[in-house]
Amino acid sequence: MLMRQHLPRVLVTVGVIVIAALIASLILLASGVAPVDALSAFWEGTFGNGTNAGTTLTQAVPLLLVALGWIVATRAGRLHVGYPGQVIAGGATATAIGLNCGGLPGALAVLVTALAGIAGGALWAGLTAWLWASRGVLEIISSLLLNLVAIQVAAWLVRGPLQGTASQEPQTANFPPSTIWPSVPAIPGQTLSFDVVLLPICAVIVVLLLSRTVFGFGLRASGGNGEAARWLGIDPKRGGVVAILISGGFAGLAGAALLFAGTAPWMSDGFEAGVGFNGIAVALLAGNSPVFAILTAVVFSALNVGGTALQATLDVPSSLAEVLQGAVIVLVLLAAVLARRRREQAPAPQPAAAAKSLALVGTEEV
Amino acid sequence: MANRAQTPALRLSGVTKRFGAFTANERVDLDINRGEIHALLGENGAGKTTLMRIVTGLYQPDEGEVRMDGETIRFRKPEHALRAGIGMVHQHFTLVPTLTELQNLAMRPARIPWSNATADVRRRSEEIAATTGLRINPDRMVADASIGERQRLEIVKLLCRGARILIFDEPSAALSPGEWDELAALMRRLAAEGHAIVLISHKLTEVFAVADRYTVLRAGAVVGTGLVTEVTPDELVTMMVGGPVMERPARAHVNPGRPVLTVRGLGVARDPLDPKSPPALSGIDLQVRAGEILGIAGVAGSGQNELVEAVMGIRPALRGRIELDGKPFEDRTPRRFYQSGGALIPEDRHHVAIVSGMTLWENITMRALRRPPLSRRGILNPSAARGEARRLMAEFDIRADTEKIPIGRLSGGNQQKAVLAREFSGHPALLIAVQPVRGLDVRATDFVYRQLSEHRARGGAILLISMDLDEILALSDRIAVLAHGRIQGVVEAEDATRTRIGALMTSAEEAPCS
Structure with missing residues (x-):
């Protein structure tokens, strides 16, 4: 039963991967590299050994967290795109607090940085939520513009108040060792951070929140038909605001994870590295299913990590990975359009009044 | 002309449409002649809409053919049908509220993309006004037009584009009795001019009032067709539902109990954000008691929506007090309305009642x-x-x-x-029902009425708001007439007649709205 329900989505995911691989092969051939060599280098670089697999999985965590934020906000009907800004805000807040937490015992310091990240991201998202709820500013516009603000603030922070004293580089001082999130000691290079447990835990939390709580129910009703929700006594504004805050919290936690479970123990101004928008792609590729987003987050992370590996071993430009990610996003949108067309051909005595016009909002039943 | 009268304007033969395993239309034969009003009847889901979507080019038939003036046609999209002269007045209007009426008329695919159609359309609409008496208000925003006026604009839009076969999908659903009479006269005039008219309706009174011929669909197939003069309403109902519908139970006498909803001096502004805008409601006094149905009669746009929204707490009230189930009901929100024992069957189901x-x-x-x-x-x-x-x-x-x-x-x-x-x-102690059977078929309508009666018999209070005077007269214990945002009078059911209510509806045309 479960399998039959999810089979189409699995097929879509596999189909997208296969077509993306074909496109990659063509590009590789054009740049004079045998696809077979590239594949083996890609595999070696992503899952070939424990160290690289650890990197791939660890880098999937921020992507998934952003994707979960998108899923919650989208379910409430709030399409905001402020994830890059919220990742930066969360990371910067976690950094500011983490740098001063050297004296705390490890577990507490880790918890404090995580909570600081959540708070920072939620506060930044709060601006968007407040503008939407009280002033009627479209959340998609305000969040997009606040991304630009966040990027500049981060650039100022690492050159100003948070700049490390040791060098003149635009980056903060090294984080106190106790605040670094622990990693699995058995993996050489310590690349597998313990925060990978967040992958299943957060996905399940989001599933339960949406399907098993009164709050999540109200959220879905607000997202499905805000006016009906209002007439039925569910406040769609309250739901929308909380959904934006939650999504900001997830993005902020992603920012903290990028820094404190990342490769470099300091914050520089480019640390966000596209995670905010790639997280949206992760959610879309998973058809807005929290559980499938785990899989697609790992796929996206592998594309990133593998792209770097290809550059190192075969001198393939690392922008190939970005081309592939772009191709995947386009293919996913195409698949969504095709799936919708197929649904529309099915008999529908009453065309659903709320037929969504955006492929972006395609949702699954939790 | 004589030759035309013999070839039907539109002839469907053996039209079949399937969606997967489901057959929406099965070998449907239908002739529509010029100069006649043809009523298409059937329950919800009988296949009327699918059939008309085939005629207007939204769907293609799997089998069978459609002939127009004897020539086989195959429309691939609605634009083709419109060009050929088939137009449909939809239940949900296809107008842009933020444009003027003239701009709405001018909105159409032009042969020359940069040509300005406005002057041309203005001339066409004046011609139509001259021949049919259908007058529009070219420079008014559609948002400011009433439902009846919007429908008129839809018809003018189709005529402007040269439609000769007009399909009306439940045109009376949104109209007041007076507006319906006007529309009926217009349909007859259009037919007399040689247009072919298809009327899709659930209401047999309308069918008998205007139609010349009828065709009944059940489960996708034609079960009967003929002249309206040769059939009785009971026969039509039997054809539609496949068996006689049970009589509605006679209204049991219930002694009204305590007041459940009391409204005193309610005033509401037309623009919820601007208290100084002209009032949509002023000085409304109402009382609904347990075990009673209070009907609110009135033409569309008399303040019905504002009344419901103010009682629900969707729209702020300027002044006035409301008591619900014996307790003051202030700081109104929909949530508190339900918590205080209220329930609502809204008019606009898709928009506000279901997700x-x-x-x-x-x-x-x-x-x-x-x-x-x-x-x-x-x-x-x-x-x-x-x-x-x-x-x-x-x-x-x-x-x-x-x-x-x-x-x-x-x-x-x-x-x-x-x-x-x-x-x-x-x-609930109080049920507010707004047009509760709008768009429903005979059987479903009967079911809804039965449920309302049972609720009343159990001692529930019902505020019934409807533009359908027959519905109000059939169900209500007392009838309040709402016109121009004021209660013009309250009539006991025994004393209520169509003329008396109609007189109250129109009595205070010039009522000062202070």
């Missing part, structure tokens, strides 16, 4: 879900909720294979039954 993407059970339990026993401390109990939904599906005769189907896939009648199930399941 079509969510399942049937979620829609049925949408309000109960937020209280024990279906949820505790914010955690839902989905299996209990589904069980409750299944119980209500049986009780309210909601036909669906499973409670997990998205409610948007159900027919309009079943959706309305689901709304009824949800609203009655909370045992």
